[in-house]
Amino acid sequence: MRTYTLPAAVIAGALVLGVTACGSDQTDGSDGGGKLVVGATPTPAGEVLAYVQQNLAKKAGLDLEVKEFTDYVLPNTALQQGELDANLYQHTPYLEDFNKSRGTTLTPVTEVYLPPLGFYSEKVEDVTKLREGATVALPNDVTNEGRALGLLASQGVIGLKKGAGVNATPRDVADNPRKLKFKELEAAQLPRSLGDVDVAAVNNNFALDAGLSPQKDAILLESVKDNPYNNVLAVKKGDEDDPRVKKLAELLTSPEVKKFIEDTYKGAVLPA
Structure with a gap:
């Protein structure tokens, strides 16, 4: 709520x-x-x-x-x-x-x-504990997809190609030890995808619209610093x-x- x-x-x-x-x-x-x-x-x-x-x-x-x-x-x-x-x-x-x-x-x-932006899940409580072959839903617009991938990379879940930056896509994933599968969706659909995927990156406005609390429900939330x-x-x-x-x-x-x-x-x- x-x-x-x-x-x-x-x-x-x-x-x-x-x-x-x-x-x-x-x-x-x-x-x-x-x-x-x-x-x-x-x-x-x-x-x-x-x-x-x-x-x-x-x-x-x-x-x-x-x-x-x-x-x-x-x-x-x-x-x-x-x-x-x-x-x-x-x-x-x-x-x-x-x-x-x-x-x-x-x-x-x-x-x-x-x-x-945060990652939400109905199946796991820690993105670093994702199972092998888990499905990760991402927003399909360029900047927010890169933003989400960068957040995963910051936790060591994946590694990105050097210089991928804010426009990174799944093609820029250079290191994927868990063999994660990436599902690209319209940002507004991401909260509704939580029952079908292991984890989803949800933009703040759509999280709030869906009754999700970024502070309480996100299993990973980007830092506000810089x-x-x-x-x-x-x-x-x-x-x-x-x-x-x-x-x-x-x-x-x-x-x-x-x-x-x-x-x-x-x-x-x-x-x-």
């Missing part, structure tokens, strides 16, 4: 407007006015934005609308196509890889929080100076939001 309780006002105020890419009714915000439409995955990004919307935005003169998505692709394509003004759900390595592979022109504005995977508020290149975006960036890095993250997630998500 989750280890946090959301304030009723946050739950009641969250705008869940579907995952379909619909045209938004935002107006030109060059004068600092008009609605700012921001895409987000439900947890924690959608919850953090809902807190801002319900508690801080009106006072700051910001008309904020939140659209929630349940995957990692649509929030970026919608942003590139102008259906969103900004989004919050990804770290910079993922954003950079997305730009490179899809020809988008997205850019980070500010870091907001760190959601540590971690490059802080999630960022992102916009299409050229929109960094939009007054509405700047205002939202200030609110997302405010003491109020820092306290909300700390109080709500109890260390499962950390303010950047």
Whole structure:
């Protein structure tokens, strides 16, 4: 079960407007006015934005609308196509890889929080005790797959080719003494795969959505020290100076939001 309780006002105020890419009714915000439409995955990004919307935005003169998505692709394509003004759900390595592979022109504005990735299992309590031939489920996007493999390598479970870095894939596994089998899945499917695999690397937001506690349920959790995977508020290149975006960036890095993250997630998500 989750280890946090959301304030009723946050739950009641969250705008869940579907995952379909619909045209938004935002107006030109060059004068600092008009609605700012921001895409987000439900947890924690959608919850953090809902807190801002319900508690801080009106006072700051910001008309904020939140659209929630349940995957990692649509929030970026919608942003590139102008259906969103900004989004919050990804770290910079993922954003950079997305730009490179899809020809988008997205850019980070500010870091907001760190959601540590972890390994979860219904069969073992220690990744170093995995049986020979065990199946390991990994997120199939390049940066998070490399992130998960690097975490396994840090525990000596596997060895990676020199220079594999954050973009490592199973093809970069140079040392596999347990003959582990790797299963690549969409990140959102990983919590549901736990009954079918020995261990799965689950992104923080999908772990929380599934009722998993990173602090209590993960059998291996990446360290927050010197971690490059802080999630960022992102916009299409050229929109960094939009007054509405700047205002939202200030609110997302405010003491109020820092306290909300700390109080709500109890260390499962950390303010950047």
